Amino acid sequence: MRLGDYLGRDRIIPELTSATKAEVLRELVAPLGEKDNDFDVNLAVSVLLERENLGTTGIGDGIAIPHGKLENLDEIAVVVGRSSTGIDFDALDKALCHIFFLVLAPEQVAGQHLRVLAHISRLLKDVDFRSGFLEAPDGEQLWSLVQGV
Numbered sequence: 001m002r003l004g005d006y007l008g009r010d011r012i013i014p015e016l017t018s019a020t021k022a023e024v025l026r027e028l029v030a031p032l033g034e035k036d037n038d039f040d041v042n043l044a045v046s047v048l049l050e051r052e053n054l055g056t057t058g059i060g061d062g063i064a065i066p067h068g069k070l071e072n073l074d075e076i077a078v079v080v081g082r083s084s085t086g087i088d089f090d091a092l093d094k095a096l097c098h099i100f101f102l103v104l105a106p107e108q109v110a111g112q113h114l115r116v117l118a119h120i121s122r123l124l125k126d127v128d129f130r131s132g133f134l135e136a137p138d139g140e141q142l143w144s145l146v147q148g149v
Contacts, residue, residue, distance in 0.1 A: 001119050004147035006078040006103075010035065012146070013081035014139040016100065021089050022049060025066060028079045028102040044070060044104060058091030062134075063124050067103040067117060069110075076105045076116055080146055082133065099124065099133055123149055 011031050018024040025048045026041070033041040047068040051057065058064040079102040086096025101120045105113035123129055129149070136142045 001115060002147075003078065003116075003119065003123070003149050006076050006116060007080065007146060009139075009143050009147075011077070011079040012139045012142050013079070014136070014142055016081045016083040016087065018083075018087065021052065021087070024064075024081070024083075024087055024089065024100065025049065025052075025102075028066065028081050028100060029104075031079055032077055032104070038072075040070075040072070044068070047104075048102075052090075056090040056092060058089035058097050059121070059124075060091055060093035060095065061124075061130070062086070062091075062095055062098040063101075063130075064089045064091065064097040064099070065101045065103065065117065065120055065124075067105070067113070069105050069107050069113065071107050073104060073106040076103065076109065076112060078103050078116065078120075080142065082136075082142065084134075099130065 018027045026045050029044045033039045051068045057066045081100040086098050089097040
């Protein structure tokens with residue numbers, strides 16, 4: 001599995017501008033709505049917030065992996081964002097989050113959804129990958145970093 005199979009250059013946000021969890025989720029979902037007029041951004045944000053209410057997806061070490069399932073989605077979608085200042089995402093370690101990997105999946109692909117989440121989680125355990133992600137100077141370098149893993 002390669003992350004680039006679920007991610008496009010237009011789904012890389014090199015500097016998030018949001019300040020709150022809800023705003024970050026909306027900002028991460030926005031590129032999906034820009035590409036597909038039928039994509040319901042409000043529904044996606046609502047699903048993600050419901051998931052956050054079950055337990056934070058801020059896993060620690062400055063990382064958040066918000067995820068959810070949408071009935072009308074055709075394929076798994078990943079959006080990547082970065083915040084140099086950090087965002088309070090209610091992370092398990094109480095630290096600000098700087099690295100965001102949003103995963104949205106159709107209802108019917110639970111197994112693949114879990115494999116994508118596991119792949120992202122393994123990737124983000126790599127200290128060198130995280131450093132490269134945080135230090136990449138722009139969206140092009142972020143794209144180069146994530147498309148081949």
